[in-house]
Amino acid sequence: MRIDGPNPYRTDFPILKRSAASGAPLAFLDNAASSQRPASVIESMNEFYRSHYANVHRGIHTLSEEATDRYEQAREIVARFIGAAHHHEIIFSAGTTAAINTVARTWGDANVKSSDTILLTIAEHHANIVPWHQLAERTGCRVEFIPIDEHYDISDDKVIDSLDRLKPKLFAFTACSNTLGVEFPVERWTRFAHDRHCRVLVDAAQWAPHAPINVSKWDVDFLGFSGHKMCGPTGIGVLYGKSELLESMPPFLGGGGMINQVTTSGFTCAGLPDKFEAGTPPIAEAVGLSAAVDYLTKIGLSELHAYESELGGYADARLRQLDGVKVVGPVADRKAGIVSFVVEGVHAHDLSQNLDRFGIAVRAGHHCTMPLHSTLGLTATTRASFYLYNTREEADRLVEGVREIRKRFAPTGRKRRPRQT
Amino acid sequence: MSPSEQDIYEEHVLDHYEDPYHRGVLDVATHSDEGKNPLCGDVIHIDLKLSSDGRIEEAWFEGEGCVISQASASMLVETLEGKTVEEAKEFSADEMLKLFGPRLTPNRQKCCLLSWRVLQSAIHSPVVESEEEAEGPNFSGPSLSEES
Numbered sequence: 001m002r003i004d005g006p007n008p009y010r011t012d013f014p015i016l017k018r019s020a021a022s023g024a025p026l027a028f029l030d031n032a033a034s035s036q037r038p039a040s041v042i043e044s045m046n047e048f049y050r051s052h053y054a055n056v057h058r059g060i061h062t063l064s065e066e067a068t069d070r071y072e073q074a075r076e077i078v079a080r081f082i083g084a085a086h087h088h089e090i091i092f093s094a095g096t097t098a099a100i101n102t103v104a105r106t107w108g109d110a111n112v113k114s115s116d117t118i119l120l121t122i123a124e125h126h127a128n129i130v131p132w133h134q135l136a137e138r139t140g141c142r143v144e145f146i147p148i149d150e151h152y153d154i155s156d157d158k159v160i161d162s163l164d165r166l167k168p169k170l171f172a173f174t175a176c177s178n179t180l181g182v183e184f185p186v187e188r189w190t191r192f193a194h195d196r197h198c199r200v201l202v203d204a205a206q207w208a209p210h211a212p213i214n215v216s217k218w219d220v221d222f223l224g225f226s227g228h229k230m231c232g233p234t235g236i237g238v239l240y241g242k243s244e245l246l247e248s249m250p251p252f253l254g255g256g257g258m259i260n261q262v263t264t265s266g267f268t269c270a271g272l273p274d275k276f277e278a279g280t281p282p283i284a285e286a287v288g289l290s291a292a293v294d295y296l297t298k299i300g301l302s303e304l305h306a307y308e309s310e311l312g313g314y315a316d317a318r319l320r321q322l323d324g325v326k327v328v329g330p331v332a333d334r335k336a337g338i339v340s341f342v343v344e345g346v347h348a349h350d351l352s353q354n355l356d357r358f359g360i361a362v363r364a365g366h367h368c369t370m371p372l373h374s375t376l377g378l379t380a381t382t383r384a385s386f387y388l389y390n391t392r393e394e395a396d397r398l399v400e401g402v403r404e405i406r407k408r409f410a411p412t413g414r415k416r417r418p419r420q421t
Numbered sequence: 422m423s424p425s426e427q428d429i430y431e432e433h434v435l436d437h438y439e440d441p442y443h444r445g446v447l448d449v450a451t452h453s454d455e456g457k458n459p460l461c462g463d464v465i466h467i468d469l470k471l472s473s474d475g476r477i478e479e480a481w482f483e484g485e486g487c488v489i490s491q492a493s494a495s496m497l498v499e500t501l502e503g504k505t506v507e508e509a510k511e512f513s514a515d516e517m518l519k520l521f522g523p524r525l526t527p528n529r530q531k532c533c534l535l536s537w538r539v540l541q542s543a544i545h546s547p548v549v550e551s552e553e554e555a556e557g558p559n560f561s562g563p564s565l566s567e568e569s
Contacts, residue, residue: 419499
């Protein structure tokens with residue numbers, strides 16, 4: 001698929017038929033916040049609730065067995081999707097945030113001491129910063145950030161230097177920045193870290209929806225992502241961890257499902273993956289997530305990535321040509337379909353509000369990356385993020401919209417009228 | 422018509438944005454405070470000169486941020502200058518939204534109410550210590566940082 005041809009996926013997404021409140025046709029360019037869902041995902045959950053739903057792992061009856069089958073099938077589908085060696089290495093969590101918090105609370109609390117360092121990049125979103133700040137509050141460890149360079153990138157040398165100098169216990173980084181769109185070389189950086197006996201956690205929230213993952217080849221220790229950014233439901237995500245690490249970690253949430261035996265004096269823990277899935281899990285959401293994985297896999301993640309990069313690159317190049325527009329991020333050939341920008345004289349929220357009148361949905365603000373924005377000297381940017389169903393026509397509408405809005409907010413020598421009293 | 426269908430950037434809003442009332446620093450301020458809206462990065466600083474008989478003799482604002490936050494601050498200081506402190510305290514959030522004019526969605530209401538919130542706390546924030554101003558703790562209002 002190329003951006004100058006027809007888009008074969010758009011009609012799979014029922015919501016894209018509607019218009020914005022202004023009546024303008026909807027151009028949904030806020031996919032990095034959350035994507036839309038194809039009918040196949042919505043139907044898979046409906047069908048599950050209509051015909052197969054019961055709680056999993058508990059009842060000895062038809063529906064419970066069918067539901068358990070579907071739930072465990074979903075785990076196998078996800079395991080294949082990310083190239084995990086064992087399906088019990090897939091822990092269903094509420095999302096990326098819950099996945100990272102689980103690692104911080106269990107592996108972190110059990111292994112990190114006051115003399116240790118957690119290494120992050122400055123491009124992380126809050127889900128991969130705050131859990132480590134909280135770990136630091138509990139243990140006294142340090143949290144250090146690798147800065148980005150003038151090309152909005154981080155060089156291998158910088159990573160190696162930081163690892164050598166700081167000797168971190170864990171290097172936790174995003175595979176793709178949700179603000180800059182820059183993609184980091186996960187396999188290489190993981191090797192650098194492992195060579196120095198440092199564990200690696202990869203935040204794949206912005207990667208899993210758009211490009212192939214292979215945790216075995218990458219050799220990462222932990223990886224997390226969310227269902228809702230990849231055509232799946234809200235309320236579900238994945239924590240991948242290597243078997244031996246997950247085995248060694250204490251459980252996080254306690255409750256039903258994660259136990260082997262409970263007595264009045266204590267409990268023993270269930271094995272993987274149940275150990276980290278206390279309570280009734282997101283069952284229908286797992287079914288929906290597996291339908292989303294099926295949908296994306298059928299198209300092909302490499303195909304998706306190429307299309308989105310081309311489309312994002314097209315929008316990026318056109319925005320750079322506009323007067324008063326500054327793109328915050330590397331040039332197009334090194335990034336995902338994410339374009340953040342600032343417009344001289346127009347605040348991001350005013351821009352976003354006015355784009356909405358043209359039917360264009362973008363994100364305005366700090367995109368949960370306040371440390372990154374403050375190192376760039378910015379409080380807010382506007383972000384357009386593309387997905388498989390977006391088109392070149394929508395990118396053109398964005399660019400024209402930005403041009404018109406900038407004109408509208410340019411100073412014209414207005415005078416305040418006297419107040420009516 | 423829903424708020425997003427209506428154009429919130431009415432002429433009088435843009436007028437206040439480009440030609441604000443009393444934008445700047447008041448050197449003789451007796452009371453002042455500053456507040457932020459972390460969601461947008463809006464910042465508003467308000468300086469007041471209160472007279473001994475409890476009147477707002479002068480009201481000035483300084484800040485940066487979106488059109489809504491800056492224009493609404495201009496409207497607020499223009500309206501409340503000359504009023505008594507009691508009248509200012511009684512000036513409600515609803516009245517602030519009415520003063521602004523165009524209907525706003527909840528997220529944009531926070532932009533509009535930033536200056537109102539700062540002014541309400543500035544009234545209780547003397548620049549220099551004086552005995553008669555020990556009315557109570559600073560009112561800082563609800564957190565606006567709801568974006569995670």
